[in-house]
Amino acid sequence: MRFSSVSFTTVILAVLWLGEFAHANIELDIPGVIVEDSSTNRPGQAQTALVKYQGNPAFLKCHTDKEAYKIEHDALVRIHRGDPRRYGMPSKVKNMFVALKGSVQTRKGTHCLVMERLEGDNLTEYVKKVDPKKKDAILSSISVQLITALKYIHRLGWVHGDIKPDNIIVHDDAQTGEPRVTIIDFDASQQVGNDLKHRIGGTQGYESPEEFSPNPLDQYKRDSWMLGATIYSAAVGLPPYGISHSSRTGKDELWNRGYLKNAMAHVARTGEHLFPRIKTLENSSLLKLINMLLEPKVESRPAIRKLDTQLINDLAGGNTNGTPLTRAGNKFLSMMSF
Ligand SMILES: *[C@@H]1O[C@H](CO)[C@@H](O)[C@H](O)[C@H]1NC(C)=O
Ligand SMILES: *[C@@H]1O[C@H](CO)[C@@H](O)[C@H](O)[C@H]1NC(C)=O
Numbered sequence: 001m002r003f004s005s006v007s008f009t010t011v012i013l014a015v016l017w018l019g020e021f022a023h024a025n026i027e028l029d030i031p032g033v034i035v036e037d038s039s040t041n042r043p044g045q046a047q048t049a050l051v052k053y054q055g056n057p058a059f060l061k062c063h064t065d066k067e068a069y070k071i072e073h074d075a076l077v078r079i080h081r082g083d084p085r086r087y088g089m090p091s092k093v094k095n096m097f098v099a100l101k102g103s104v105q106t107r108k109g110t111h112c113l114v115m116e117r118l119e120g121d122n123l124t125e126y127v128k129k130v131d132p133k134k135k136d137a138i139l140s141s142i143s144v145q146l147i148t149a150l151k152y153i154h155r156l157g158w159v160h161g162d163i164k165p166d167n168i169i170v171h172d173d174a175q176t177g178e179p180r181v182t183i184i185d186f187d188a189s190q191q192v193g194n195d196l197k198h199r200i201g202g203t204q205g206y207e208s209p210e211e212f213s214p215n216p217l218d219q220y221k222r223d224s225w226m227l228g229a230t231i232y233s234a235a236v237g238l239p240p241y242g243i244s245h246s247s248r249t250g251k252d253e254l255w256n257r258g259y260l261k262n263a264m265a266h267v268a269r270t271g272e273h274l275f276p277r278i279k280t281l282e283n284s285s286l287l288k289l290i291n292m293l294l295e296p297k298v299e300s301r302p303a304i305r306k307l308d309t310q311l312i313n314d315l316a317g318g319n320t321n322g323t324p325l326t327r328a329g330n331k332f333l334s335m336m337s338f
Pocket of ligand 1: 122123124125166
Protein backbone atom coordinates (compact mmCIF):
# COMPACT_ATOMS: atom_id res chain seq x y z
CA MET A 1 0.00 0.00 0.00
CA ARG A 2 1.24 3.52 -0.77
CA PHE A 3 0.33 6.82 0.81
CA SER A 4 0.50 10.01 -1.15
CA SER A 5 2.90 12.49 0.43
CA VAL A 6 0.01 14.84 1.21
CA SER A 7 -1.93 12.41 3.37
CA PHE A 8 1.31 11.31 5.01
CA THR A 9 2.06 14.92 6.00
CA THR A 10 -1.47 15.31 7.30
CA VAL A 11 -1.07 12.23 9.48
CA ILE A 12 2.23 13.52 10.88
CA LEU A 13 0.71 16.93 11.61
CA ALA A 14 -2.28 15.34 13.30
CA VAL A 15 0.04 13.21 15.46
CA LEU A 16 2.09 16.27 16.40
CA TRP A 17 -1.04 18.22 17.22
CA LEU A 18 -2.39 15.43 19.41
CA GLY A 19 1.00 15.16 21.11
CA GLU A 20 0.89 18.87 21.84
CA PHE A 21 -2.60 18.50 23.20
CA ALA A 22 -1.54 15.69 25.55
CA HIS A 23 1.19 17.97 26.93
CA ALA A 24 -1.25 20.79 27.68
CA ASN A 25 -0.86 22.00 31.23
CA ILE A 26 -3.62 22.03 33.75
CA GLU A 27 -4.60 25.61 34.51
CA LEU A 28 -3.44 25.89 38.12
CA ASP A 29 -5.94 28.53 39.05
CA ILE A 30 -6.87 27.48 42.56
CA PRO A 31 -8.41 29.74 45.19
CA GLY A 32 -6.01 30.17 48.14
CA VAL A 33 -3.00 28.55 46.43
CA ILE A 34 -0.05 30.56 45.11
CA VAL A 35 1.97 28.73 42.44
CA GLU A 36 5.73 29.33 42.71
CA ASP A 37 6.95 26.92 40.05
CA SER A 38 5.10 24.31 38.01
CA SER A 39 6.17 21.36 35.88
CA THR A 40 5.09 20.63 32.33
CA ASN A 41 3.36 17.30 32.58
CA ARG A 42 4.05 14.35 30.37
CA PRO A 43 1.00 12.62 28.83
CA GLY A 44 -0.88 10.55 31.38
CA GLN A 45 1.07 12.00 34.28
CA ALA A 46 -0.06 14.25 37.06
CA GLN A 47 1.02 17.87 36.96
CA THR A 48 3.07 19.02 39.93
CA ALA A 49 3.92 22.45 41.31
CA LEU A 50 5.70 24.10 44.20
CA VAL A 51 3.09 26.26 45.92
CA LYS A 52 2.24 28.33 48.96
CA TYR A 53 -0.77 26.87 50.73
CA GLN A 54 -2.22 28.67 53.74
CA GLY A 55 0.97 30.72 53.75
CA ASN A 56 3.32 27.71 53.93
CA PRO A 57 5.52 26.05 51.29
CA ALA A 58 3.85 22.93 49.92
CA PHE A 59 3.86 20.59 46.94
CA LEU A 60 0.85 20.30 44.66
CA LYS A 61 -0.03 17.26 42.57
CA CYS A 62 -2.98 17.52 40.15
CA HIS A 63 -4.51 14.48 38.50
CA THR A 64 -6.53 14.78 35.30
CA ASP A 65 -7.95 11.37 36.14
CA LYS A 66 -10.24 11.56 39.15
CA GLU A 67 -9.75 7.87 39.93
CA ALA A 68 -5.95 8.33 40.19
CA TYR A 69 -6.52 11.26 42.54
CA LYS A 70 -8.82 9.18 44.71
CA ILE A 71 -6.38 6.25 44.92
CA GLU A 72 -3.52 8.45 46.09
CA HIS A 73 -5.70 10.47 48.44
CA ASP A 74 -7.24 7.41 50.09
CA ALA A 75 -3.88 5.66 50.55
CA LEU A 76 -2.32 8.70 52.26
CA VAL A 77 -5.34 9.25 54.48
CA ARG A 78 -5.32 5.60 55.53
CA ILE A 79 -1.57 5.66 56.26
CA HIS A 80 -1.70 8.83 58.35
CA ARG A 81 -4.89 7.88 60.24
CA GLY A 82 -3.53 4.43 61.10
CA ASP A 83 -1.80 3.67 64.38
CA PRO A 84 1.53 1.83 63.95
CA ARG A 85 1.60 1.07 67.69
CA ARG A 86 -1.16 -1.47 67.06
CA TYR A 87 1.46 -3.45 65.14
CA GLY A 88 4.23 -2.94 67.67
CA MET A 89 5.84 -0.08 65.77
CA PRO A 90 6.48 3.51 66.95
CA SER A 91 4.17 6.24 65.60
CA LYS A 92 7.24 7.79 63.97
CA VAL A 93 6.94 5.19 61.20
CA LYS A 94 4.35 7.51 59.64
CA ASN A 95 7.04 10.19 59.17
CA MET A 96 8.41 8.00 56.40
CA PHE A 97 5.34 8.76 54.25
CA VAL A 98 4.81 12.12 52.62
CA ALA A 99 2.27 14.16 54.63
CA LEU A 100 -1.04 15.17 53.06
CA LYS A 101 -2.01 18.75 53.94
CA GLY A 102 -5.26 19.02 52.04
CA SER A 103 -6.99 18.66 48.73
CA VAL A 104 -8.11 21.45 46.43
CA GLN A 105 -9.75 21.85 43.04
CA THR A 106 -8.79 24.08 40.15
CA ARG A 107 -11.51 26.45 38.89
CA LYS A 108 -11.98 23.98 36.03
CA GLY A 109 -12.60 21.12 38.48
CA THR A 110 -9.30 19.20 38.31
CA HIS A 111 -8.50 17.45 41.60
CA CYS A 112 -5.23 18.23 43.34
CA LEU A 113 -3.48 16.97 46.48
CA VAL A 114 -1.54 19.40 48.64
CA MET A 115 1.42 17.63 50.19
CA GLU A 116 4.36 18.62 52.36
CA ARG A 117 7.30 20.01 50.40
CA LEU A 118 10.19 17.62 50.97
CA GLU A 119 13.85 18.42 51.26
CA GLY A 120 16.40 16.07 49.77
CA ASP A 121 17.12 14.09 46.64
CA ASN A 122 15.53 11.07 45.13
CA LEU A 123 17.42 7.85 45.87
CA THR A 124 19.12 7.80 42.44
CA GLU A 125 20.51 11.29 42.93
CA TYR A 126 21.31 10.70 46.59
CA VAL A 127 23.48 7.60 46.09
CA LYS A 128 25.51 9.35 43.38
CA LYS A 129 26.85 11.69 46.06
CA VAL A 130 27.61 8.97 48.61
CA ASP A 131 31.24 8.14 49.44
CA PRO A 132 31.71 4.58 48.01
CA LYS A 133 33.26 3.49 51.33
CA LYS A 134 30.04 4.41 53.13
CA LYS A 135 27.70 2.88 50.56
CA ASP A 136 27.17 -0.39 52.45
CA ALA A 137 26.29 1.36 55.72
CA ILE A 138 24.06 3.96 54.08
CA LEU A 139 22.19 1.45 51.94
CA SER A 140 21.73 -0.78 55.00
CA SER A 141 20.15 2.09 56.90
CA ILE A 142 17.94 3.07 53.95
CA SER A 143 16.87 -0.56 53.44
CA VAL A 144 15.87 -1.01 57.08
CA GLN A 145 13.82 2.18 56.99
CA LEU A 146 12.06 1.12 53.79
CA ILE A 147 11.35 -2.34 55.19
CA THR A 148 9.86 -0.79 58.32
CA ALA A 149 7.69 1.65 56.36
CA LEU A 150 6.43 -1.02 53.96
CA LYS A 151 5.77 -3.40 56.81
CA TYR A 152 3.42 -0.80 58.26
CA ILE A 153 1.38 -0.24 55.10
CA HIS A 154 1.25 -3.97 54.47
CA ARG A 155 -0.14 -4.42 57.97
CA LEU A 156 -2.87 -1.96 56.98
CA GLY A 157 -3.68 -4.24 54.03
CA TRP A 158 -2.30 -1.82 51.44
CA VAL A 159 0.55 -2.07 48.96
CA HIS A 160 2.54 0.79 47.46
CA GLY A 161 2.59 -0.70 43.96
CA ASP A 162 5.33 1.43 42.37
CA ILE A 163 8.46 1.21 44.52
CA LYS A 164 11.50 2.64 42.72
CA PRO A 165 14.35 5.09 43.48
CA ASP A 166 12.37 8.01 42.01
CA ASN A 167 9.69 7.50 44.65
CA ILE A 168 12.07 7.55 47.61
CA ILE A 169 13.29 10.93 48.80
CA VAL A 170 16.33 10.96 51.07
CA HIS A 171 17.82 13.74 53.17
CA ASP A 172 20.46 13.72 55.89
CA ASP A 173 19.17 14.29 59.39
CA ALA A 174 20.50 17.63 60.64
CA GLN A 175 21.45 16.22 64.04
CA THR A 176 22.71 12.69 63.42
CA GLY A 177 23.74 12.93 59.76
CA GLU A 178 21.84 9.67 59.17
CA PRO A 179 19.89 9.31 55.93
CA ARG A 180 16.11 9.69 56.35
CA VAL A 181 13.71 8.33 53.76
CA THR A 182 10.28 9.55 52.73
CA ILE A 183 8.13 7.49 50.41
CA ILE A 184 6.07 9.37 47.81
CA ASP A 185 3.71 8.65 44.90
CA PHE A 186 0.75 6.48 45.81
CA ASP A 187 -0.90 6.47 42.34
CA ALA A 188 -0.42 2.72 41.98
CA SER A 189 -1.23 1.74 45.55
CA GLN A 190 -4.18 -0.42 46.43
CA GLN A 191 -5.97 -1.97 49.32
CA VAL A 192 -5.55 -5.68 48.74
CA GLY A 193 -6.31 -7.32 52.08
CA ASN A 194 -5.89 -11.06 51.57
CA ASP A 195 -6.74 -11.08 47.87
CA LEU A 196 -4.68 -11.58 44.76
CA LYS A 197 -5.07 -8.54 42.50
CA HIS A 198 -3.94 -7.19 39.16
CA ARG A 199 -1.47 -4.34 39.20
CA ILE A 200 -2.73 -0.84 38.54
CA GLY A 201 0.65 0.72 37.77
CA GLY A 202 4.37 0.11 37.78
CA THR A 203 7.62 1.11 36.15
CA GLN A 204 9.83 -0.79 33.74
CA GLY A 205 12.96 -1.94 35.53
CA TYR A 206 11.13 -2.64 38.78
CA GLU A 207 8.45 -5.07 37.61
CA SER A 208 8.47 -8.57 39.08
CA PRO A 209 8.79 -11.64 36.81
CA GLU A 210 5.29 -12.87 37.66
CA GLU A 211 3.51 -9.72 36.53
CA PHE A 212 4.32 -10.54 32.91
CA SER A 213 1.77 -13.35 33.11
CA PRO A 214 -1.94 -12.46 33.00
CA ASN A 215 -2.87 -13.87 36.42
CA PRO A 216 -3.76 -11.79 39.48
CA LEU A 217 -0.76 -11.33 41.80
CA ASP A 218 0.34 -11.52 45.39
CA GLN A 219 0.84 -7.77 45.63
CA TYR A 220 2.80 -7.96 48.88
CA LYS A 221 5.42 -10.12 47.21
CA ARG A 222 5.40 -7.82 44.19
CA ASP A 223 6.33 -4.98 46.59
CA SER A 224 9.13 -7.24 47.91
CA TRP A 225 10.57 -7.60 44.41
CA MET A 226 10.29 -3.87 43.69
CA LEU A 227 12.08 -3.09 46.95
CA GLY A 228 14.85 -5.54 46.00
CA ALA A 229 15.15 -3.98 42.53
CA THR A 230 15.27 -0.51 44.14
CA ILE A 231 18.11 -1.41 46.54
CA TYR A 232 19.89 -3.19 43.68
CA SER A 233 19.53 -0.10 41.50
CA ALA A 234 20.84 2.15 44.27
CA ALA A 235 23.90 -0.13 44.57
CA VAL A 236 24.60 -0.79 40.89
CA GLY A 237 23.21 2.31 39.14
CA LEU A 238 20.66 0.39 37.06
CA PRO A 239 17.79 -1.93 37.98
CA PRO A 240 18.36 -5.70 37.50
CA TYR A 241 16.25 -5.99 34.33
CA GLY A 242 14.49 -3.77 31.80
CA ILE A 243 16.97 -0.88 31.44
CA SER A 244 20.53 -0.88 30.06
CA HIS A 245 23.16 1.75 29.69
CA SER A 246 23.93 2.38 26.03
CA SER A 247 27.57 3.25 25.44
CA ARG A 248 26.57 4.46 21.97
CA THR A 249 24.13 7.15 23.15
CA GLY A 250 25.51 7.51 26.69
CA LYS A 251 21.95 7.15 27.99
CA ASP A 252 19.96 4.55 29.89
CA GLU A 253 17.58 2.86 27.49
CA LEU A 254 14.47 0.74 28.05
CA TRP A 255 14.56 -2.84 26.81
CA ASN A 256 12.06 -3.80 24.17
CA ARG A 257 8.92 -5.10 25.96
CA GLY A 258 8.85 -8.41 24.08
CA TYR A 259 12.49 -9.08 24.92
CA LEU A 260 11.92 -8.16 28.58
CA LYS A 261 8.86 -10.42 28.75
CA ASN A 262 10.88 -13.39 27.45
CA ALA A 263 13.76 -12.69 29.83
CA MET A 264 11.40 -12.52 32.80
CA ALA A 265 9.58 -15.70 31.76
CA HIS A 266 12.98 -17.43 31.67
CA VAL A 267 13.92 -16.08 35.11
CA ALA A 268 10.56 -17.10 36.61
CA ARG A 269 10.73 -20.59 35.08
CA THR A 270 14.33 -21.44 35.90
CA GLY A 271 14.67 -19.44 39.12
CA GLU A 272 18.04 -18.23 37.81
CA HIS A 273 19.08 -14.65 37.40
CA LEU A 274 20.62 -13.26 34.23
CA PHE A 275 22.27 -10.24 35.86
CA PRO A 276 25.91 -10.41 37.03
CA ARG A 277 26.99 -10.58 40.67
CA ILE A 278 26.79 -7.25 42.54
CA LYS A 279 30.35 -5.93 42.88
CA THR A 280 29.58 -2.55 44.43
CA LEU A 281 28.62 -3.91 47.87
CA GLU A 282 30.48 -6.02 50.42
CA ASN A 283 28.12 -6.31 53.37
CA SER A 284 26.94 -9.92 53.31
CA SER A 285 23.67 -9.12 55.11
CA LEU A 286 22.76 -6.48 52.55
CA LEU A 287 23.61 -8.81 49.67
CA LYS A 288 21.53 -11.54 51.31
CA LEU A 289 18.58 -9.17 51.67
CA ILE A 290 18.74 -8.17 47.98
CA ASN A 291 18.88 -11.83 46.97
CA MET A 292 15.90 -12.73 49.13
CA LEU A 293 13.79 -9.88 47.78
CA LEU A 294 14.80 -10.61 44.18
CA GLU A 295 13.81 -14.27 44.49
CA PRO A 296 12.55 -15.13 40.98
CA LYS A 297 9.93 -17.65 42.13
CA VAL A 298 7.10 -15.84 43.83
CA GLU A 299 6.26 -18.84 46.06
CA SER A 300 9.80 -18.78 47.52
CA ARG A 301 10.03 -14.99 47.88
CA PRO A 302 9.33 -13.65 51.41
CA ALA A 303 6.70 -10.99 52.01
CA ILE A 304 8.33 -7.98 53.69
CA ARG A 305 6.44 -8.76 56.90
CA LYS A 306 8.09 -12.18 57.04
CA LEU A 307 11.68 -11.12 56.42
CA ASP A 308 14.21 -12.69 58.73
CA THR A 309 14.39 -10.64 61.96
CA GLN A 310 18.01 -11.46 62.63
CA LEU A 311 19.06 -10.28 59.18
CA ILE A 312 17.25 -6.97 59.67
CA ASN A 313 18.74 -6.53 63.14
CA ASP A 314 22.18 -6.99 61.68
CA LEU A 315 21.48 -4.40 58.96
CA ALA A 316 20.20 -2.03 61.62
CA GLY A 317 23.52 -2.35 63.45
CA GLY A 318 22.21 -4.76 66.07
CA ASN A 319 24.01 -7.71 67.61
CA THR A 320 23.43 -11.30 66.63
CA ASN A 321 21.11 -12.49 69.38
CA GLY A 322 18.16 -10.60 67.99
CA THR A 323 18.09 -7.57 70.30
CA PRO A 324 18.61 -4.25 68.55
CA LEU A 325 21.42 -2.30 70.21
CA THR A 326 21.56 1.44 70.53
CA ARG A 327 24.61 2.54 68.63
CA ALA A 328 25.87 6.08 68.18
CA GLY A 329 24.53 7.44 64.92
CA ASN A 330 21.95 4.72 64.66
CA LYS A 331 19.44 5.99 67.20
CA PHE A 332 16.58 6.14 64.77
CA LEU A 333 16.92 2.53 63.69
CA SER A 334 17.24 1.26 67.21
CA MET A 335 13.87 2.81 68.02
CA MET A 336 12.20 0.72 65.39
CA SER A 337 11.03 -2.59 66.75
CA PHE A 338 11.02 -5.71 64.61
C1 LIG B 1 15.45 11.49 40.22
O1 LIG B 1 16.76 11.78 39.97
C2 LIG B 1 17.19 11.51 38.65
C3 LIG B 1 18.68 11.61 38.58
O2 LIG B 1 19.14 12.89 38.88
C4 LIG B 1 16.46 12.43 37.70
O3 LIG B 1 16.87 12.18 36.38
C5 LIG B 1 14.99 12.18 37.84
O4 LIG B 1 14.25 13.06 37.04
C6 LIG B 1 14.54 12.30 39.28
N1 LIG B 1 13.20 11.80 39.36
C7 LIG B 1 12.16 12.53 39.71
C8 LIG B 1 10.86 11.86 39.71
O5 LIG B 1 12.28 13.69 40.03
C1 LIG C 1 26.42 -4.79 57.46
O1 LIG C 1 26.17 -3.42 57.72
C2 LIG C 1 25.50 -3.15 58.94
C3 LIG C 1 25.16 -1.68 58.97
O2 LIG C 1 26.28 -0.88 58.77
C4 LIG C 1 26.35 -3.60 60.09
O3 LIG C 1 25.69 -3.36 61.30
C5 LIG C 1 26.62 -5.08 59.95
O4 LIG C 1 27.46 -5.51 60.97
C6 LIG C 1 27.23 -5.41 58.60
N1 LIG C 1 27.24 -6.85 58.47
C7 LIG C 1 28.24 -7.53 57.96
C8 LIG C 1 28.09 -9.00 57.92
O5 LIG C 1 29.26 -6.99 57.53
